[in-house]
Amino acid sequence: MDRSFFRALAVLAAALLAIPVASAPAQARPEPTAPKEFVALRDVDRTILEEIRYTTAHNFVGDPIDGYRQPMCILTRPAAEALHRAQRTLLRRGYSLKVYDCYRPQRAVDHFVAWAQDLDDQRMKAEFYPRVDKADLFADGYIAEKSGHSRGSTVDVTLVKLPARPTRPYRPGERLVPCYYPQHLRFPDNSIDMGTGYDCFDTLSHTLDPRITGEQRANRLLLKSALEAEGFVNLPEEWWHFTHKPESFPDTYFDFPVSRSSLTPRR
Known part of the structure; x- marks a missing residue:
């Protein structure tokens, strides 16, 4: 064979070596799951709204x-069972608990933080923070980089008079009404009148604010006493916010999604 043949082979080999080898596709990281101490509230008490x-x-x-x-509501088992006990007491008085939020993943808290830093997004101000400048939400304590909800023993909750009537769905873009307006003017909610709506960024949401009197104050105290009897502690700045003590995970902030699959499989 002549030299040109070997030169051609050498050129071909060099060209093949220069072709990049495709790396194996990156494996998607599996979603974190909940420790066995977490349960779906509905598996503990199906009557809680x-x-x-x-x-x-x-x-x-x-x-x-x-x-x-x-x-769905996910909680540590002790917190869920304490809600169940409170529910049994309240049902005898003609009321039901209703939860708005339970375990909250860290990624949700991160979403809140990113939203709070975007001062141009004021879509929901008219209802949820009408008297607070969005630039002050961190300083005023309404938004933080960590939430007790992510530890799994904190719940946002209210009371509903039985029989419960349905709450109509929210229609995005509908006219918003301040959360501190009288109940018949606020967004309809089948909760009894607590003086403000849920997640109202306003000092009127402080559980014992002296401006909240009469039936509204009695309703807040009914919720507070029923939950405190089962080991919950109220956050004074939010009438709806309660943490069951002692917490199962006092120093851990979880990030598994709120879904049934986060709780399975169970062995």
Whole structure:
């Protein structure tokens, strides 16, 4: 064979070596799942009403929130069982608990933080923070980089008089009414009158604000006493916010999605 043949082979080999080898496709990281201590509230008590606001656009952001895959309440088992005990007491008085939010993944908290930093997005101001400058939400404590909800023993909750009437769905773009307006003017909610709507960024939401009197104050105290009897502690700035003590995970902030699949399989 002549030299030109070998030169051609050498050129071909060099060309083949220069072709980049496609790397194996990156494996998608599996979603985190909940420890065995977490349960779906519905598996513990099917009578407690659930209206998980962050799966919808009816919240202070105006969009469904990251990490809320299904409208369900997930809690640590001790917190869920304590709600069950409180529910049994309240049912005898003609009321039901209704949860707005339970376990909240860290990615949802991150969504809140990113939204709060976008001062141009004021879509839901007229309802949820009409008297607060959005630039002050961090300083005033309405938004933070960590939430007790992510530890799994905190719940946002209200009371509904039985028999419960349905709450109509929110229609994105509808006219918004301030959350501190009288109940008959606010967005309709089958909750009894607590003096403000849920997630109202206003000092009127402070559980014992002296401007809240009469039936509204009695309703707040009914909720507070029923939950405190079962080991919950109220956050004074939010009449709806309660944490069951002692917490199962006092120092851990979880990020598994709110979905049934986060709780399975169970062995």
